[in-house]
Amino acid sequence: MSVPDFSLSCPLPIERYPQVLLAHGGGGKLMHGLIRDVFLKTFGGQAPGSPHDATVLKVAEGRIAFTTDSFVVRPLFFPGGDLGSLAVHGTVNDLAMAGARPVWLSAAFIIEEGLPMETLGRIVASMEQAARAANVTIVTGDTKVVEKGKGDSLFITTAGIGILESDQPIHPQSVRAGDAILVSGDVGRHGMAVMSVREGLEFESAIESDSAPVAEVVLALLSAGIEIHCLRDITRGGLTAVLNEIAEAVQLGISVDEAQIPVRDDVRAACEILGLDPLQVACEGRFVAFIPEKDVPRALEVMASFPLASAACRIGTVLTAPDPLVTIRSSIGAYRILDMPTGEQLPRIC
């Protein structure tokens, strides 16, 4: 009779728990097992050194950008992405909007008891893939488990650090009257992708989210010598919110041309059906750039060389009027105000 090797490993390995339990956040063996088998196993290869309370990172001289964002999406998986990839893209894109090269991320997870372990594993794997694609490393993290009913399956908060490689002051305050306004691609896709699966709306073909990291495009613009005055990624509130925020910040008017704003046919159709305005719908891989007129052709050329910005185009101009009003020229040639959205867009009756 052979004697099996003596082993100190948990008698019930983490894989045997099909769901996350409250005990996985309790600080004991289960928590350490979860961290080791789910998080470190996925991210750990990239984490410098052994696990510790804080990660120590080495920075070059100069300036860094630092940002944080929390991510909540229902359903967790949607066409073109999931909560994990979103949590990476959202934060690296915020860094890119300051003109920084994203380098490090932290990730904090609030898990509702009962979340299938397999779901958590898929989200974490997706985060790792997204981080690798965006050239960032997830270097620190945290886990909390809350009771069933006290959270919506999974919330992720990421914070990010990026290195500034250019001295350009990319900020709303740098926007000048006469600046050209560019958008990096078609708008409204992420919001409609999520909405179409959320309530089981059935369209003939799935609308895929535009969720993607955009830092590469921004860095290419900077290294091409484009004088970027301001960048803003289009998220909640859509293009409309971005334009209003910038107009308000610099106290200048903005004029855009509806016919120039790219919106894909499937997104327009879904918005028409639901009575939503695509210009108020969120994106997760699109940004608006404010640059001087002289740099427009060169900037569009640089952006066109990236698949995710191949539909980039100019949509409007910053006016000299000292009145922070955003106006849009309608497709039939009349003008109207493009107002800041009021709360959440609600689908119309008919």
Added chain:
Amino acid sequence: MKFLDEYRDAEVAGRYLKEIERVTRHSWRLMEMCGGQTHAIVKFGIDELLPRGIELIHGPGCPVCVTPIEIIDKALEIAARPEVTFCSFGDMLRVPGSSRDLLWVKANGGQVRIVYSPLDAVKIAEQQTDRQVVFFAVGFETTAPATAMAVYQAAQRKITNFSMLVSHVLVPPAIEAILDSSDCQINGFLAAGHVCTVMGYEQYLPIAKRYRVPIVVTGFEPVDILQGILMCVQQLEQGRAVVENQYSRSVRLEGNVTARQLMNQVFQVVPRKWRGIGEIPRSGLGLRPEFASFDAEERFGVAQLRLEESSECQSGLVLRGKIKPADCPAFGARCTPEHPLGATMVSSEGACAAYYRYRRQPVAST
């Protein structure tokens, strides 16, 4: 995009505008009956492009806006019950009742869900057999066939935990009420294309004849609306007053016969209060006695609730076309989409909200 771009074509719109300008010799006031048309007119700036003589008056065609405050309060009371899952179209959630709205109920633990079709509410009732599922049935003749189908299906499948708070309204009696008012200055109507898709336009023939007023059944895209205006102005300039159909790609004289039959099977014509206007006889739809068991007002004991509206809100005058939204002293000041005094400031189809979003100050056409 097919079926959309051709009706938003700047060149075609320009041709219609020129033709309207050419045929217009007198001043005319036209009322568009549908909130969807009001929204498109203001969003695309159609009224700004029309010749001086043509004035568009925005009619009471937004279902959210005309739903009386007491129905909203009934909805709030039912939705707040712990056993109820309350299903509603999205834009009803922000409509203020006498003290709060459905979003408030939701934030305070009420189960309020946005649905896109009344049939979704029936599905929820089938899934949540331990809960009372209530659908908030508002809207004109356009949405009534779908709610009729929901009640019909629930009856067929013997779903007992489903009911409806019904506040359907009908367009032709509203047109007559406007024409009957002593100071009516409307010369012609653009009837609502989607309502007529369901109902046809036979009902409008006697109205056009009796009041000698042109009625043009009109669609919702800029080119549709411009063509509808042109047809209406041509009639007025020629001294004619008949019903014409601009929206012929969707509307037939008899309407959708199957949908009408189903509506007749489930609903009967009842008097209905209109927010800002008051009660109009034979202007609403209520459940027939054989479907009374699906009536949420009876099921939850709120049928007797009566309420009057705030006197500060002048939405009644706006809905009857007596004043433009900006003429109201509260407009843009005490009344905004964030803090609406009345329903016309809530829905994107409401005249006040449309003016606030797109017109709260003159926009330079540079």
